[in-house]
Amino acid sequence: VARVTIEEARALCRASPVVDAHCDTLLKLGDGPGRGLGVARDDTHIDLPRLEGAGVAAQFFACYVETEPGARRALGRALQLIEAFHREVADSRGRLMAVTGVAGVWDAFHRGKVAGLLTLEGGAALQGYLSALKAFYRLGVRGVTLTWNFRNELADGVLETRTGGGLTRFGVEVVEEMGRLGMLVDVSHLSEAGFWQVLELARGPVVATHSNARAVCDHPRNLSDEQIKALAAKGGVMGLNAAPGFVRKTSGFSDSDARNEGATLGDLLDHAEHVIGLAGVDCLGLGLDFDGISSTPDGLEDVSRLPNLVLGLLERGHGPKTVTSLLGGNFLRVMKEVGMD
Numbered sequence: 001v002a003r004v005t006i007e008e009a010r011a012l013c014r015a016s017p018v019v020d021a022h023c024d025t026l027l028k029l030g031d032g033p034g035r036g037l038g039v040a041r042d043d044t045h046i047d048l049p050r051l052e053g054a055g056v057a058a059q060f061f062a063c064y065v066e067t068e069p070g071a072r073r074a075l076g077r078a079l080q081l082i083e084a085f086h087r088e089v090a091d092s093r094g095r096l097m098a099v100t101g102v103a104g105v106w107d108a109f110h111r112g113k114v115a116g117l118l119t120l121e122g123g124a125a126l127q128g129y130l131s132a133l134k135a136f137y138r139l140g141v142r143g144v145t146l147t148w149n150f151r152n153e154l155a156d157g158v159l160e161t162r163t164g165g166g167l168t169r170f171g172v173e174v175v176e177e178m179g180r181l182g183m184l185v186d187v188s189h190l191s192e193a194g195f196w197q198v199l200e201l202a203r204g205p206v207v208a209t210h211s212n213a214r215a216v217c218d219h220p221r222n223l224s225d226e227q228i229k230a231l232a233a234k235g236g237v238m239g240l241n242a243a244p245g246f247v248r249k250t251s252g253f254s255d256s257d258a259r260n261e262g263a264t265l266g267d268l269l270d271h272a273e274h275v276i277g278l279a280g281v282d283c284l285g286l287g288l289d290f291d292g293i294s295s296t297p298d299g300l301e302d303v304s305r306l307p308n309l310v311l312g313l314l315e316r317g318h319g320p321k322t323v324t325s326l327l328g329g330n331f332l333r334v335m336k337e338v339g340m341d
């Protein structure tokens with residue numbers, strides 16, 4: 001074990017922009033004092049004080065839309081969450097900046113602010129309208145996770161196991177339009193058939209914002225070695241996910257596994273090392289899924305523990321260059337490549 005300190009890890013988190021590509025914190029925000037992002041809270045994994053303390057320069061905020069029967073209409077729900085994000089930006093008095101690309105992230109980084117970026121988790125929010133995608137873009141949305149776990153108008157999700165279909169005609173149109181607009185096409189949660197079609201179709205790199213390696217933890221939400229190699233070959237990035245069920249094999253299945261059954265930060269680092277050995281570090285990033293998961297690995301209890309992850313990488317002998325590309329450099333590269341200047 002290399003001799004490094006948590007202070008060195010903290011310094012690395014501040015040396016270059018840290019980017020986390022997925023959280024569901026918008027779903028945890030309510031109205032009224034103390035219910036927003038601005039003050040320290042104990043019922044979430046993320047708030048502004050902890051993002052600032054951990055040195056996170058850019059946080060992607062997902063607008064997750066329920067697709068189960070009885071769920072609120074997806075388009076309206078996404079608009080509610082987008083409005084909640086912009087309200088948080090306004091309430092933060094400059095601490096949280098709404099940004100849409102790399103220049104905004106660097107600006108926030110240099111000014112010691114947190115850049116917030118909007119994504120949709122589930123193309124169901126489009127309700128079948130390409131015009132909705134364009135309108136969401138104008139509202140600042142720069143990424144779309146094409147599906148959640150089940151079927152929507154774009155494609156089958158990864159748990160749609162009895163059909164396992166790929167993209168629909170509308171799904172193809174959405175991926176093509178996202179390429180024209182300059183948005184991140186996110187294949188986390190997507191069926192395998194859909195994954196390979198998107199890789200074929202996308203003009204630029206593709207991301208899996210919050211998925212781990214299936215070879216380390218055999219879960220359908222994680223990516224196979226073949227998927228990881230293909231994603232990397234197109235210049236894409238996958239974000240490490242802290243959901244215990246995706247980190248270490250347990251009985252849990254969904255994104256929101258109720259309990260952590262023994263997953264540790266070390267287990268998550270095993271995923272990182274597997275991917276580095278398989279495809280190189282350039283395809284690795286962070287998409288820790290905070291506030292979309294109800295439990296966390298030991299040692300990575302919330303975003304304030306991010307320096308622990310860095311310390312673990314340093315202890316395993318990875319150098320600062322590897323660490324900073326994983327912490328954010330790779331996602332920034334992809335953002336630029338898809339046109340998110």
Ligand SMILES: [Zn+2]
Nearest residue numbers: 121210255292
């Ligand atoms: Zn998710």
